[in-house]
Amino acid sequence: MASIWEYANPRKFMATSAFVLPWIAGLAGVCLVVGLVWGFFFTPDDFRQGSTVKIIYIHVPSAIMAVNAWLMMLVASLIWVIRRHHVSALAAKAAAPVGMVFTLIALATGAIWGQPMWGTWWEWDPRLTSFLILFLFYLGYMALWEAIENPDSAADLTSVLCLVGSVFAVISRYALLFWNQGLHQGATLSLDREQNISNVFWYPLVISLAGFGFLFLALVLYRTQTEIRARRLKALIAQERMG
C-alpha cells in the first residue's frame, strides 16, 4: 500500500480518495442503517432505563468519535509540523467541523438522556462537561484557521494550538473528575472488562460505532478534497495577481 508520504502530493491524494470515497460512504450508510435500525427496533428495553437505552446507539459512538476526531487532528498536525505534509494539515482543518458536530451530538443526546434519568436538562457531570470543553477547543481551533490569511502560517499556528490544546484537554478532563464526582455511568465499551453490557445491546452498538467511524472518514476525505481545491484556487488567484 502506498505509504502516506506519497499522499503529500495533492494530485495523488485526490485520485485515490476519489476512488475510495464512494465505498467508504456506502459502508458508512450501511453500518449506520443496520446499527441504528437494529438497535432501535429489535432490542428490548432496559429494566431500569426503559426505552431511553436506545439513545446509547448515538450517544456512545458520537462521544467516541468526537474524541478520536481531535486525536486524528493532533496526529495530522504533527505530520504537518514534522514533514510539511500539506494534505495532512488540510485534513486536520477538514476534520474540525466534523469533530465539532460529533461533540454537539454527544452533548445533545447526553443532555436529553439525562433529563429522565437525572431530572435536569443539564447536569454538571465531569464527562458531559469535558465534552463541553472539547467543543470550545474545536471552536477556537476553527476560528484560528479562519483568522489567518497565509495558509502555511495558518497550518503552523493551528498545529501548535492543537498540540497545546490537547495537553490542556487532558488536564481539564482530570480536573473535572476532581471537581465534581459525577453521575455518569462507567465505561460502556472498555476493552479490559470481560462483559460490559449484555450482548443483545452490544452488537448493534458496535455496528453503529463502525457506521459513525466510516461516516467520519468519508466526511473528512470529502472535505479535504474541498480544502485542496480551495488551496489550489488561492494559489491560482495569487498567481493571477502577480500578473
Add this chain to the structure above:
Amino acid sequence: MIALLSRDLALAIRAGGGFGLSLAFFLIFTTMVPFGVGPETGVLAVIAPGILWLGALLACLLSLDRIFQLDWEDGTLDLIATSPVPLEGLAAIKALAHWITTGLPLVLAAPVLGVLLNLPASGHGWLMASLALGTPALSAIGTFGAALTVGIKRGGLLLSLLVLPLYMPTLIFAALCVTRGAAGQEALTPLLLVGGITLGCLAVLPFAAAAALRVNLR
C-alpha cells in the same frame, strides 16, 4: 534579557497605566457582583472564592493583547528577533512582565476584595496562596495566546476564545482550593495541583510562544 524586563516595566508604568488598570477592573468586577447576585452576605460568602478567581482571571485576560501588539507595530519585535536574545527568552520575559504588572497586584488586592464579598476569614490565606501560584500560569498561557494572534488585526476576541479554555484547569483547582479553605476543609491538594499546572506552563509555553512568533514574523 534584564534590559527587556526593565524596559517593559518602565513602559507599563509610564504609558500603559501599568498596575492600576487590572486592579481597577478587578475592583469594578467585584463590586458589580452583588448588584447581579443580590446583597445577602450568606450567598456572597459561598460564591466569593469563585467570583474572586474569575475576576483575577478576566483581569489577566484583558491586558493580554497588549503584550506583543505594541512591539509588533513599531518594529521592535523584528529587531529583537534578529538580536542575540532568543524568542523563547522574550516570551518568558514578556510573561514575567505581564505577571508583575497584572498578576502580582491582584494577589495583593485580593484579601481586600475578599472582605467586600464577605469571604470567610479562613479563606483569605488560601485565596492569596492560590492566586500567587495560579496567576503566573495565566500570564504564561496568555503570552502564548498573544503570540498566536499577534499578526491578526483585531485579534483580541479570538485571543480570548483561544485562551479561556486553557485557563480552565487552573480556575477549577484554584477555586476549589479557596472554597475548601474558606469552609475550613483540607485545601492543600488543589493548591499543589495549581502549582503543578503553573510549573508545567512556565516550562513549556515560552517555547510554544516562540514557535508561534517565528511563524508570525516570517
Add this chain to the structure above:
Amino acid sequence: MTLRVVDLACARGPAQILAGVTFAVAPGQALILRGPNGAGKTTLLRTLAGLTPPLAGRIEADPDAIAYAAHADGLKAQLSVRENLVFWAGVFGTRDITAAVAAFHLGPLLDRRAGEMSAGQKRRLSLARLLVTGRPIWCLDEPTVSLDAENVARFASAVTAHLGRGGAAIIATHIDLGLPTAQTLDITPFVAKRIRADDPFAEAVA
C-alpha cells in the same frame, strides 16, 4: 568577514519573490538595492537578516554579523533617547552607548522623549541604535524616507564613517546617497513572481 550570497531564493507568504540572487559585499563596501516598489527589496533584506527563511541558496556571513533596520525603527515614544539606547545596548550585549551618542550628536537630546523629536532626529537615533548593535553589516530598508536634504547628507556621512571603520552596508533606497564605494544591484532580473516551488498546489490537482 565578507558577506557572500549565493543563488538565494526568497519568498513572501505563498509567493516566491526572488530567485538566483548572487552578490558579495566586502568590508568597507556599500551595496545599493534598486528596483521598483514591491519588487522584493524588503523581502531580500528580511531574508538576509534571518527573519524569513530562504527558499534556496546560501548566505555566507559571520554569525551575528547582520543588523537590520526597517521603516519601523523600534523606538518607544515614551522612553527618552538615553533609555532607548540603553535598552538596545542591553539587548545586543554592548554596554557602552557613548560612542553612538557622539557619532550622531545626540548628546543634547539624551533626556528628551523619543516621541518629542523631529523625523530627522528620530532617524539619527535609529542610526545610533544601529551603531549600538555593534554589528558590522547594516541592512537598511529605505532609511532616508521622510528626511530633508540636509539630514540625508548627514545620513550619508554617517554611513561613510561606518564603511570607513570596516563595516558594510546594504541599503534599499531610491535616492542617490553619493556614497564613494557604492555598487548598485538592480534586483529586477532576479524577480520570480510565481508560487513558491515547495507549494504543491502550484499545478492542477484535478
Add this chain to the structure above:
Amino acid sequence: MPDLGQYAVYVLASYAVSLGLLAVIILASIFQARRIRARLEEVESRKDRAA
C-alpha cells in the same frame, strides 16, 4: 414501531436532533464543495483562456 413507553419523546428527540445535526454537516460539506469546485473551474478556465 416499538412501544417506547413514557420516555418516547426523549428517545425520538435525541434521534431527531442527532440525525438533524448529521444532515447539517453533510449538507454543509456538499454545498461548500460545490461552491469551491465551481469557482475553481471558473478560475481555471480563465487561466486556460489567458494562456
